[in-house]
Amino acid sequence: MSLREYFSKMRGAETRPLRLGIPSKNLAEVFWASLGAALGIGIAALLSARFFEPRDALLILGSFGASAVLIYGVISSPLAQPRNLIGGHVISAVIGVAVFQVGGDNFVSAGLAVALAIVAMMLTDTVHPPGGATALIAVIGGETVHDLGFLYVLMPAGLGALLLLLVALVVNNIPKSRRYPVYWV
Numbered sequence: 001m002s003l004r005e006y007f008s009k010m011r012g013a014e015t016r017p018l019r020l021g022i023p024s025k026n027l028a029e030v031f032w033a034s035l036g037a038a039l040g041i042g043i044a045a046l047l048s049a050r051f052f053e054p055r056d057a058l059l060i061l062g063s064f065g066a067s068a069v070l071i072y073g074v075i076s077s078p079l080a081q082p083r084n085l086i087g088g089h090v091i092s093a094v095i096g097v098a099v100f101q102v103g104g105d106n107f108v109s110a111g112l113a114v115a116l117a118i119v120a121m122m123l124t125d126t127v128h129p130p131g132g133a134t135a136l137i138a139v140i141g142g143e144t145v146h147d148l149g150f151l152y153v154l155m156p157a158g159l160g161a162l163l164l165l166l167v168a169l170v171v172n173n174i175p176k177s178r179r180y181p182v183y184w185v
Contacts, residue, residue, distance in 0.1 A: 028175065028177065029177070029178070032072070032171060032172065032174070032175055032178060033072045033073040034072075035072075035171055036068070036071070036072030036167060036168060036171035036172060037068040037069070037072045037073070039167050039171060040064075040068055040071075040072065040163070040164045040167035040168065040171075041060070041064060041065065041068055041164075043163065043167065044059050044060040044064060044160055044163050044164065045060050047059050047163070048060040048156070048160075052155070052156075056144060056147065057148065057151070057155060057156075058144065058145070058148070058155065058156040058160075059155060059156050059159060059160050059163070060156055060160055061133070061134060061137055061156050061157065061160060062133060062137065063089070063130040063131070063132075063133030063134045063137060064130070064160055064161070064164060065130075066129060066130035066133065067085060067089070067128065067130045067161065067164055068164065070085075070128070070129075070130070071085055071164060071165070071168040071172075071180075072168060072171065072172065075168070075172050075178060075179075075180045075181075075182075076182055078127075078182075079127060079128055079129060080180075080181075081181050081182060081183055081184070082165055082181050082184055083125070083126055083183075083184060083185050084126050084127060084128040085128055085161050085164070085165055086158065086161050086162065086165065087121070087124060087126030087128070088121050088126045088127060088128025088129075088130065088131030088134075089128065089130070089131050089134050089157045089158065089160075089161040090153055090157055090158050090161070091117065091120045091121060091124060091126055091131065092117035092120070092121065092128075092131035092132065092134040092135040092138075092157070093134050093135065093138055093152055093153040093157035093158070094150070094153050095113055095116045095117045095120055095135050095138075096113045096117065096134060096135035096136065096137065096138025096139055096152075097138045097149060097150050097152050097153060099112050099113040099116065099135070099138070099139060100113070100138055100139045100146065101149070103139075105139055105140060105146070109139045110136055110139045110140055113135040113136055113138060113139045114132045114135050114136050116135070117131055117132050117134070117135035118132060134157055138152055168180055169181075
């Protein structure tokens with residue numbers, strides 16, 4: 001491939017595709033997505049602050065913000081389904097903790113944790129993009145995260161994702177126009 005051909009691939013498509021199933025112009029959909037996100041993240045943050053953090057644990061991760069966009073805003077996406085949500089976070093957390101324990105908190109471990117999380121999610125059909133951040137947080141998350149060791153996999157990664165899923169199951173199925181999940185496995 002010539003350099004010209006290589007760089008020409010970066011121009012993008014000539015027309016914008018459909019909105020990837022994102023009903024952003026439908027105000028009812030926007031309402032339900034924002035309500036789900038507010039409840040899911042809000043409950044996780046409240047429980048984390050009240051019960052987990054006083055015991056040097058966590059129930060919420062920054063990567064859950066991106067998960068909220070998927071599971072409340074783009075509920076029909078394969079990336080938003082329960083298998084991907086839970087599997088993506090848990091698998092990535094295992095990898096992130098293992099990489100940190102072997103390599104420490106440095107740029108090599110940070111890149112390796114995300115790369116290996118992508119590999120594992122792709123091979124297990126659990127791709128959930130926020131999982132990459134969950135792996136990264138395990139490496140760069142600081143003393144509180146590092147002190148959790150493999151408990152990080154169960155909480156915040158597993159339990160927090162499960163809480164977000166429970167809220168998604170309730171909120172996303174209230175209106176007749178929404179159905180979540182599309183599939184479980």
